[in-house]
Amino acid sequence: MSNIPVSDSTAELYTQWTNLSDEQITADAIPSVLGKVQDDLWVAAACTDRVVEDVSVQHALLTFGLQRTQATAGNAVLGAVRSWQSGVDDGDRATTPSKDESNGQPPQPADERMQRVRSLLLARLERLNTFVELCKVSAPTSEGDLDEEWEDDPWAEADGGEEASGSPSVQKTSSTSSARLGTPPLPLTQFLTADLAYIARLLASREEFAALRILMDRHGSHLWPYRFSILEAIPELADPEAYREFLPEYDPYTSRERKPDFLNVDIPPPIDGYSLRARVHQEPLTASDLTEWCKRRIDVIISVTGMVDTALAFVQHSVARGIPDLDEIGEDLSLLSRLIYDAPKPGNESDTMDDSDEWTLERWKSTEPSAIIRAYLLHSTPSTLVKDIRALVLPYLFVLESRAERAGIPDPSLSNRLLYDYIMSLPLTMAAAVFEASKPTFPAPQRLIKDDEDMVRLALACLYGSDSLDEWPTMSRIFECLPAWQNANDEEEDEADTTITSLGAFVTPSTTSPRASASDLLVFFNPLPSTSLSHILDVLDVHLESGEILARWGVPAPLRWFLQSRNDMVEQRAWANRMARRAGGSEEELDTQEEWEWLLDDMLKLVGTGDGGIKGAFGLLSREEIKKIFFAGLLSCGKFPIAKAILRNPRGKLRLDADVVEDICLSASREFYDNASSGNYTHGDMKLAYDCLDVPSPTPILVKEKEFIEATSRLSSYNVTSRSGVPISPIEIRLTKDRLSLVSRLLSNNPDAYKHRDVILELVHKLGFQGDEIAEVKTYAMLADTALQAEDFARAFDTIEAMVGKVLDIRSTVPPGIEDPKTQECSEVCWIACYQLGRQPEFDEVEKKMRLLGWALEFCPPDKLPDILHSWHRLEDEDVEYREGRIMARRNGSEAAPRKRHPQARSIPSLAERLQRIQMPDFRMPSSPLAPLVGSPDPAALASRTFHRVAANFPFSVGHRAQSPGSEGSSRSRDGSRVRLNTDEVSAQATRVFQKGIGWLIGADEEA
Template identity: 55%
Template sequence: MDSNPYTYWAALTDNELTVDKVKQGLAPIQDDLWVAAACTDRIVDDVEVQQTLLELGISRTGRAVERSKDALAFSSNRKDGGEALSSIEPGLGTMSDAAKSHDAVVAHFRAAPHDAQLCALRATLLWRLDRLNTFVEIRKAAPQGPKDEVEDEIEEWEDDPWADEATPGSSTAHDPKTSVKFPISLSTFLMGDLLEISCQLASLQLFGALQLLFNRLGPLLWPYRLTILASIPEHIQPSEFREILPAFDPSQNAESHAVWQLWRIQVDWSETAEVQAALKDVDFLQLSPNNLVPNQSLPHNDPLTADELLTWYKTRVDAVINATGLIDVALATIQHGASQGISGLDELGEELSLLSRLVYDAPQGPDDADDWTLQRWRSLEPPAVVRAYLAHSTPDSLPKDIARLVLPYLFVLESRAERAGKPDPKIPTHLLYDYILSASLDLVASIFEASKPTLPAAQRLIRDDEDIARLALACLYGSDSLDEWPTMSRIFECLPAWNIARDEDNDEDAADTTVISLGAFLTPSTARPHCSAADLLVFFKPLSLASLSRALDILDVHLESGEIFSRWSVPAPLRWYLQSSGNAKEQRAWANRMARRAGGVDDQLKTREDWEWLLEDMLKLTGKGDTGLPGAFGLLTRDEVIELFFSGLLSSGNFEIAKGLLHSSHKHLNLDSRKIEEICLTCSREFYDNAETGNYRFGGMKLAYECLDVPQQTEQILLEKEFIEATSRITSFNVTSRPGIPISPIEIRLTKDRLSLISRVLSSNNDAYKHTEVILDLVHKLGFRNDVVAEVKTLAMLADTALQAEDFSRAFELSHRMVDTAVEFRHSSTAHDPRVIEASEVCWVACFQLGRQPEFHDADKKLDLLGRALELCPPEKLHDVLTSWRRLESEHIDAREERLSDERNGNTISVPYERIFTAPGNVAASLRARLQGLHMPSPPLLSTPDAAALASRTFRSVAANFPFSVGHRGHSQASDRDERGSRTGSLLRGDGEDVSAQASRVLSKGIGWLIGADDEV
């Protein structure tokens, strides 16, 4: 040890200090001020060393206190040691003559500054000693960490890779073999801000330590109790820190004042107000305890009033809910406050109790993450609260949930209304009924099952039988469900059954009136586009018991009908049965839908027995049950339903089943042959119109064709089958409606002029005209069988197509066949028959067209065609035909003369004229007849063979003056006439007129006479 104690003490570090070294280093020093200052200067974490320092320093200040007391000569009425600390308020003295005492103390401290310093150090050391003792007590009583579970958690994580690192806020690392130390070191506890230390203990949930701190050092912490309480985490249950929560004193109607257990009952002289004030006046900086409390915290020196306590508890509850959402903690806080007698918390506790049921007792969804706050709870209307309670209830749990969650809430609402002076005993039933009306049917069924009339009244959720009936009717008829018929039946089975005799007020008319009124009420309108269950309840409320009973009978019939509809995949909501009760059109539409949908859903009807079952159900819906109420098809006759059924059977494509039912002795399917034919035709046309392709070997067209095999093969049926075959033939020719788009069957049916389809076939296929019989058969199947005009027109189109293809031989053959057909038809009909005129018009135009084609070089055939045209053309066209024939005849003569000029011999004229003037006798005869028809006398010229030949030659010269053109390949009329005319004129005006030219002029004169021209030759 260094001989100089001052040097020795200065060389010791805080970590080297021990009790012995403190005594050895400071005991030899005689300077009390230096030793007291040295003890004050050193702050260590070792409790024994620090206690030794504090006690040594206090012992060295005792003589200074005694000197000060003696010098000041205190008055005789002041007891040594002063008054109890509990009775001293900061800044106030205890002496009767405070002013004189203060001046005397100030004078002594100025005269003896060493004593002033020692007194100041003594007060500081005493304060630290109190803290030290508090620390020792707290460390003994407090757990070894913020939570008892910390050590368990550490043991569980023995392999934690972060075990060697210290956790924030802790003085030790996570070592499973050592306990966690007290989170605040001695040095921090002695020198740190007392309020900050208290808040830290509160945040670490060390409520025992905090309570000891309040007990031992309460006078300084009391004004800041609310700040410390605010540091306690919101999720902590109030039962864990109830001792430090604000208490209520009913006698004072204010907060209870705490009772402290201070370390020293009497304050030391150096700690009195007079001494502290004197030290301040002599400008001595003392380390008083009051300097350790931060000025920024708002102190509450006086006890809180009742209203302030109420506000604090409400604020604490809001903070708990907003920060954590823990309603149970908030409720426990309110319950604690209420247990203290704080008024005004009952209603808040009631709300929290109801809210806690919602949060903790009500069923929760799998991903339910709703954050419930008091503000949100208070914003909800009662119906929304009921829905929130039952939001995740299942049909099995719903009755119990209503009993334990909803009914208590409803009773609270009722009691609140009574307390408010507005009693309403119907509040519970109204809110419960509103929920039932908006709930799904499976939930409604579970409620009704818990309200059966057979149950004891105390166990029933709904105890009024009439209310049950009204609610059930409203829920069922207000539902849009299409697949919950078993659930609806469960609801119906829970309804009461009243034995009401049928009298004049309860007959079928009354039932019909009820149904009609319900249907009208359910019909959508602009004011009420959709009728809800709540709206229906308003309708059912006024109904008497008898009317309710009848309404349940109607419901029974509708449920049975609904099950039948559902069975055949055509479900309808229950309201439909009311709305359609007086609408036969709607019933017929639904019956048709039932017959057709049943056979089209997943091939539901596979056997004949299935279809017979469907028919029986449809007929069942037309009858009346035991109650006399009609079914869903009550406005339809049995025949109508059978027809709709048979139509649906055909539309499903089950033709073999249809044939079997028609030819069997089935007692229900009794349709006459005419109606069967009509239905089959209708269904076939539906298949036809919806077919995607015209080939009657596939798809819809195949069904359309096979459908016609079901009835007897009448003429109408055969015509329809032929039309289907014609459609198939047309599509096989690749006819298109637009470029690249094949013609559809519906386009073929909608074509007004079906002969135009033949034209499209011919135009789309180059060789189609060569198949005359195929085309004619197609015309017949298009509906023109035995129609001569259509046949003539078809032959004309074929001839024209052949002409365009320059197949003149086939065109000539087709033209002859066309004329023969028209002439035969003309002979078998009257002359003024419009159809005869139409056929003749087609023939002469076609013949004229072909007869005047320059590319057709067979003059004999062309003259023959022009002769047939002359035979059939109207009178006003005779001159034009004759002119063309004359031109052709002239050209023919010129060609003959040119050929004969090269072969001149002794008989150059006889051969050509013999050939030229040979004309068919029928043409001459026909011409004679036409002239007679025009009231023109038949001259002798036509009565001899030579005259006939002359007429034939003359007719052949009329080929170029038709006013129209049929084909697409003829030359223009004017150019043809000019060319032929100039050529003929040059021949007739030649210098050397031969016999042919003379004969030509003579015959031209003669023809002019025949048509009424000048008689001169």
């Protein structure tokens, strides 16, 4: 307005006004300064130029400016005002040139400018009034609520003050009125200059809905195009109930959004300083557009906040406003909200939510119904399950059925199918709660499972499909909930038996179907009529009782096992053995006779047949077999005193034949024996094996077995080792085919064991050779050979002498002319042992050696005579030399060393006497007994062949002793009739035989 010529006094007033800051302007200062200025246009422009925070001062400015525009108010037209308004900037100061002048345009007429300024003042006054209304609904200040005078006319005193310009009361009244206003939603200067849509979005973002309502009521025509931007500015957390009136409304008559009828139509004010970048919708939206906007808003609410209840409330209010096609999403949100807010939560407070617990609308829509049902009832307990199903699952299933019908694909079985699938996946404790809530005695509306046959099929599938081993009371609870039907006739029972047989095959695992699940079983039960189902219930009753009995004794079986083993005797027998054995080895071991008799009673119950001819778990076994199994199990647990007491109880049920008891005890003992880690029968399993044989009365078989255990213990005490060098185990002893080899090992590992001849012979007898004369003779031979190796010739001779006596006794029992294999074998062992000791050079008792060779001649076969005769003649030569030495010593006056003689030595039989006892071979002999034996075979070869014939039956082997070099002597021929053998050849042959490990049988020739 610098282009307006002014006087110096007027210029001074301009300067005085412009020098006042916004804070210095008061209601008194306005008329005192501007009232003296004559230029109305300048004064009005100055009033629009100033925007202050004080409401009263701002009101005074606006009213004063309007008063100065009164003269030109009647000359304006509405179109011109709008034209002027579009070109005026509210920020222009009264002292700056206009845009028209700055752009070089000719200045506009004064009345047009005045109208534009007046229009701006009126619009700003309207906003000021709106601001005052907003302050009324805002929180009041501490000085109290607004009084009635303020509510009626907030500008009354201010207007009066304007009329009495310069009066001090105007400032007082203004300050008092300002103090009574509530807290403004935003500064006055911002409210007067900002875009109304921006202010509306700001209020919406602050959830100041009362203020937003006033703004929409007073400036609705301007804010209508921005309605959706304003709604989207509302925080997603806000309760839709608070802003439901701002939601769009659908008009079914126009099929479009309803446009509200605003009470006041104001002139759109200019955009004064803010540029609002928001979507603008000038026209009402269509139904589909409204629905899409609501769905987007719902997605934003859920994705940002996760508050499904807020989204659901938004949908409910949108539906109340007539927005179409939100029913399905409302159903989803309603059901989802129940899952999030109403479903049971984890009972443990320490449980935290993981990613799997975060539900969104998209996840809900993509999740299978079965998974949603499981999510609903994830944390339900047996006591809350039924209530949760009614409150959460059934409404969900109803919605699914309704949607299927609306889609034109009705599925009446959908609800039952989903519910049954869930029930079959439950643990038995949870399923029991469902069946208890479905008893046939309840009214149909109260039952979860309303159909009796469906209930039976479902219960059978759950029970026979379960692997539980310890929930028999729960299974019985389920069974007690099932309906009771009339018994079927014979024909129907036969069909039912066939069904049971088929069911047993169905539940038996195979390569193609390892396990039949509850769902598989339900498929099997679905086509069965009530008669078959009734018979299966009777079978189930027997199976449950059998299952309880098995579980009581520590050998539980899943319910399907009773179907699988129904026609399998081997399986029933195996389980009966487990029952008898496991009962004594369980944690609560049976220690009394009464407890074991109780076990026997239960085992016999399982053999019996129940009502309707239904057999128990051991129905294919006889009572006699069950008693045997029970008794064997009792023995396997080591309860021998209890076993004796039960056997001898005259009123007991255990009645078994003596031979049966003997066999069972023998088998149990051998089982303990085979499992023993030590052969000592004073402790461990070997003691159990020994004591087990005392349960029945003694019999020869039991006594023999006890002696074998004693022999095993004796062998273990002598530290007999196995081939691997470790102590021999009992099972190795039992499995040894030739047990005499164990005696050989004992003698080899214990140098002094041969001295205890009676102990070794007793051991041989207890090893199972009672009455075995061949084994006794071989034992004598082993003892003699071991003594020979230890150079205990005296003990070796005594042993051989006892063996000779034993062999003579054996031979005496055989009639003359009869060839007895046993006698021949004993004789062969005997002559070899006699020959071995009789030709030992270290053994210097000639008389005993002569007796040994004489026995060898007596027992040897004819083809061995040349060897023994050779040794005999050499021994005679030694004896002659000894005698000649004594004669010469006497002639020389010296005494020869006496020859040792055994105190019990008898007179040496002559050679003729020995030969008379020998049965000569069938070949032609020379006429003279002293003539040379022409064509006689080589002695070493004869001995080798003989050994190979005998060695297979000889259980021991001893390495040969090296000959003493000084034992060799010269042989002389007496009377020219002595047969001279090639001693070098015999020695060589014998050496080769020794290298094969058989020298002890034939001996080594002492001659070089």
